[in-house]
Amino acid sequence: MTLNDLISLLPRFLERRLAASRGRAIHGKFPPKRRWRLLQVESAIACNLNCVMCPWRKITKNVENRGLMQPEVWNAIRPHLSEIKSVDFTGGGEPLLQPKLPEWIAEAKAAGCETGFLSNGLLLDNAKLQQVLAAGLDWICISIDGADARMYEKIRIGSNFEKVCANVANIAELRTGSTPKTMINFVLMDLNIHQMEEMVRLTARLGVDQINFKQCDVIRDTSGKGHGLFGVEETKEIRRLKKKLAKARRLAKKLNIKTTAFSFTPAEQPVCDQDPRDSLFIRYDGLVAPCINLAIGGPTTFLGKDVLMPNVHFGRLPHDDLMDLWHSETCQSYRQRFDQRVKEYDAAIVARLMGSSKAGRLKGLQEARQALPTPPPGCNVCHYLYDI
Numbered sequence: 001m002t003l004n005d006l007i008s009l010l011p012r013f014l015e016r017r018l019a020a021s022r023g024r025a026i027h028g029k030f031p032p033k034r035r036w037r038l039l040q041v042e043s044a045i046a047c048n049l050n051c052v053m054c055p056w057r058k059i060t061k062n063v064e065n066r067g068l069m070q071p072e073v074w075n076a077i078r079p080h081l082s083e084i085k086s087v088d089f090t091g092g093g094e095p096l097l098q099p100k101l102p103e104w105i106a107e108a109k110a111a112g113c114e115t116g117f118l119s120n121g122l123l124l125d126n127a128k129l130q131q132v133l134a135a136g137l138d139w140i141c142i143s144i145d146g147a148d149a150r151m152y153e154k155i156r157i158g159s160n161f162e163k164v165c166a167n168v169a170n171i172a173e174l175r176t177g178s179t180p181k182t183m184i185n186f187v188l189m190d191l192n193i194h195q196m197e198e199m200v201r202l203t204a205r206l207g208v209d210q211i212n213f214k215q216c217d218v219i220r221d222t223s224g225k226g227h228g229l230f231g232v233e234e235t236k237e238i239r240r241l242k243k244k245l246a247k248a249r250r251l252a253k254k255l256n257i258k259t260t261a262f263s264f265t266p267a268e269q270p271v272c273d274q275d276p277r278d279s280l281f282i283r284y285d286g287l288v289a290p291c292i293n294l295a296i297g298g299p300t301t302f303l304g305k306d307v308l309m310p311n312v313h314f315g316r317l318p319h320d321d322l323m324d325l326w327h328s329e330t331c332q333s334y335r336q337r338f339d340q341r342v343k344e345y346d347a348a349i350v351a352r353l354m355g356s357s358k359a360g361r362l363k364g365l366q367e368a369r370q371a372l373p374t375p376p377p378g379c380n381v382c383h384y385l386y387d388i
Contacts, residue, residue, distance in 0.1 A: 034082075034083050034084055034085045035080075035083040035084070035278070035326075036080075036083060036084045036085065036278055036279060036280065037275070037278040037279055038084075038086045038087075038088060038275075038278070038279035038280075039077065039080075039084045039086070039087050039088070039280055040087075040090065040091070040274075040280070040282065040292065041074075041087055041088065041089050041091075041104075041282050042069060042090070042091025042093070042281070042283050042284045042295075043068075043069050043090075043091065043098035043100075043104065043117070043284070044067055044098045045060055045063055045067040045091055045092045045093040045283070045284045046060060046063070046067030046094065046097050047060060047092075047093040047094045047120075048123065048158065049094070049120055049122070049156055049157060049158040049159050050158050051120075051145075051155060051156050051157060052154075052157065052227070053155070053189060053216050053223070053224045053227045054224065055092075055219055055220040055223045055224045055300075056093070056220065056223070056296065057223050058220070058221065058223060059092070059298075060092070060093065063284070063285075064285060065284070065285070067097075067284060068099075069098060069100075069285075069286075070286075072286075072317075072318050073282070073285070073317050074100065074104055076286070076318035076321075076322060077282065077317065077322065078107060080322050080323070081107065081108055081111035081112075081113055082111050082112065084111070086114040086116075087113045087114070088117065088118075089101060089105065089115070090116075090117045091283065091284060092292060092296065093284070094120055094123065095117040095118070095119055096119055096124060101117075102131040102134070105132060105135035105137055106134075106135040106136060109135060109137075109138075110136075114138045114139075115136060115137055115138050116137060116138050116140060116141070116181075117137075117141070118141040118142075118185065119140065119141070119143070120142070120156060120164070121143070121144070121164040121167050122159050122160065122163060122167070124142075124164075124167040124168075124170075124171075125167065126170060126174075129167070129170060129171065133175060133176075137180045138179065138180050138181065139180050139181040139182070139183065140171065140181075140182055140183070141182075141184070141212070142164070142168050142183070142184055142185070142208075143156070143184075143187070144156075144164065144168075144184050144186060144199070144202070145185075145186055145187050145192055146161070146192055146195060147192075147195040147198035147199045147201075147202050148195075148198070149161035151191070151192055151195060152164075154191065155189070155192065165202075165206060168182070168184075168206045168208065169205075171207070171208075172206070181209050181210070182207070182208045183209060183210040183211065184199070184202075184203050184206075184208050184210070184211045184212070185212050185214055186199050186211055186212065186213055187214050187215070188213055188214065188215055188229050188241075189216050189228075189229065190229065193241065196213070196244060197248045200248050200251050200252045200255065200257060200259075203255075203257050204255045204256075204257055208257070210259065211257060211258075211259055212260045212261075213259065213261040213262070214262060215228060215229065215383065215388050216228045217230070217262075217383040217384070218293065218300075218383075219300045219301045220298045220299065220300055220309075221298060221299045221300075225301055229264065230262075230263070230264045230265065230303075231264065231265060231304070232266065232303050233265055234264070234265050238265065241264060242264055249261065262387060263386075263387045263388055265388075266303060266383075266386035266387070266388060267369070267386060268369045268372060268385060268386050269385055270338070270341040270342045270345040270372060271338045271342055271385075272291075272379070272382070272384040272385045273384065274290070274384060276290040276291065276334045276335060276338060277335045277339055280325075280326070281294075281295050283296070285316070286316045286317035286318060287315075288313065288314045288316065288317060288320075288322070288325050289311075289313050289314065290312055290334050290376075290378075291384075293378065293382050293384065294310065294311065294378045294379075294382075295311070295312075295313070296311070297309040297312070300381065302382070307381045308381075309381060309382070310378045312334075312377065312378055314328050314330055314331045315328060334376045337374075341372050344372065344373065345368050345369075345371075345372055348368035349365065349368050352367065352368070
């Protein structure tokens with residue numbers, strides 16, 4: 001069996017891990033390992049738009065400090081920047097509402113961190129863009145969920161399609177070489193699914209490097225409910241959608257645009273892309289959690305069923321020290337459970353791969369998923385763990 005056969009059967013997180021290792025070892029050296037692969041810092045939960053699928057709309061109406069992270073919280077993070085590989089300044093709101101954003105990006109960059117954020121792009125005028133570029137931004141992702149003004153402004157209520165497109169196109173004009181990397185997030189919904197190919201063409205016209213096709217997967221109460229296109233099992237309609245997505249991705253490849261996409265049906269992963277084993281989410285008010293979904297719990301929908309997402313908080317900055325929270329009992333329990341899941345899954349896959357036929361290897365994948373230990377609380381009702 002070839003290496004390609006092996007990689008094609010292993011889960012996505014292993015493939016990324018192998019690729020990263022090859023890249024780091026090109027010169028025979030591995031950079032010093034930092035404690036955290038990722039700190040997601042919610043610089044603002046406040047937002048200037050009212051998007052139809054936003055799960056946080058009700059939550060942001062009654063927030064402290066106008067929904068902006070206060071300097072005291074960032075000050076508690078700053079001493080640990082040298083131990084963080086990447087800082088994502090995104091949360092449930094619009095990072096460009098945070099007046100300290102360019103300053104914080106510069107400080108993280110000076111400490112050797114990769115930096116970036118997701119924005120709706122409306123406030124990214126020339127002056128603001130120059131500030132974040134000068135700070136050393138490594139990547140920026142803009143949410144655009146419609147290929148024309150009518151569709152976009154129907155979804156992103158309060159925005160302006162032409163202005164956002166002009167702001168995005170300006171990045172390609174002002175950036176140095178290919179930095180920052182530019183991406184567009186396109187949330188697949190019943191409203192806009194027919195515009196996938198048009199979105200790829202728009203991405204190319206704006207000089208953007210990559211488009212991410214995302215499911216409408218995060219729901220709180222009724223916010224975001226009913227827009228999702230995924231399901232418990234593959235149906236005729238889902239097969240049709242998969243073909244349309246595949247066609248759009250082929251067009252993107254032809255236009256030299258990179259793509260990412262998620263599944264339409266659940267396939268349980270040993271650990272989600274967030275991977276709490278080496279990452280943390282820090283809410284705008286300093287609360288520290290495994291991820292944004294667990295930081296802001298509440299009524300939600302999981303694969304069509306109404307469930308409750310719990311709040312999972314390790315503690316709060318600046319009252320608590322970040323290292324103390326990392327070693328807290330709850331935080332360690334999440335890391336240990338995911339570590340156990342990954343190890344048992346890997347062992348099952350390797351055992352099945354040895355000398356198996358193709359059918360046997362595929363069956364081994366199913367058996368490995370079935371044998372996974374129970375996910376931590378909340379993760380068992382989160383679409384991210386099921387590759388959606």
